[in-house]
Amino acid sequence: MDVGAAIRTKRMVRTFAPRPIEPEVLERILDAGRHAPSSKNTQRWDFIVVDDRALLGQLATVGRYAGHLAGAAVAIALVTPDPARERSHSILWDLGLAAENMMLAAWELGVGSCPATVYEHDLARELLGYPDDRWCGWLLSFGYPADPSDLTRPPRKGGRKAIDEIIHRGRW
């Protein structure tokens, strides 16, 4: 699948088939994250891969909109230094670059994904065991879509702002 097509066709997928993700598919997704660019190439990220059903169910409670984690084949928790403590904007920007790589690489392989924002940081830390100087702002759910037509459904009309609403030419 070419890059442009992946970007245009990718949908959020929140409901997943029980089918597991093959190890080689998972490795390609992880490797896409690893290859992301980062500020001064600092690569300030660790990825925790979770496929234990009980743990996925618990992780679904770390945020108000994290319920989709319970049905994911795999979740990848994105762990970084704490951006507030580090007073760093670039940690979050870099993490977005890496997450988009993983979600696009997954889509090309027929795997859907959706990010979940962590609201309950103490709970996430307890469940995932990362050290005190690290922080987890998001987890990504991955899995084959429960409804395979998710992969080919045309975009919802009006789902994105029109190009003229967001583009300024020359100057604001």
Next chain:
Amino acid sequence: MDVGAAIRTKRMVRTFAPRPIEPEVLERILDAGRHAPSSKNTQRWDFIVVDDRALLGQLATVGRYAGHLAGAAVAIALVTPDPARERSHSILWDLGLAAENMMLAAWELGVGSCPATVYEHDLARELLGYPDDRWCGWLLSFGYPADPSDLTRPPRKGGRKAIDEIIHRGRW
């Protein structure tokens, strides 16, 4: 170019050929950014497209490592609400998703790119004219590489951490 190949082969490009970017290529890059997912689909971004040589030269002074903007065919300034004022992590994460879409879409079309972090916010605001309630943390340089072998050169050895350094299975 398939997604996996784009992710694996993409390099930062900081030195650009004088060749302009064709309007249809630029529109595909912008459209890739527009299609990015965002937290609750808020799309809190505006993109300012700059191809004026004098202005590009001035923008090259907004940050310590922003010199590459002077030689870009086009710069895209990424403008959002101020993440500090909004106390929002997701503005920056979302912006990373959109930026990666644009840089990958460009790479597929033979166009190199590099982000520049803004350090001099007052100067960036003066040059680009965005309102007081907006903020520009990054600009992206785009252009055909001065050295076309940038597009095919194998990755530098050791440029990324090994997979085992960053992946944790099951739990940290």
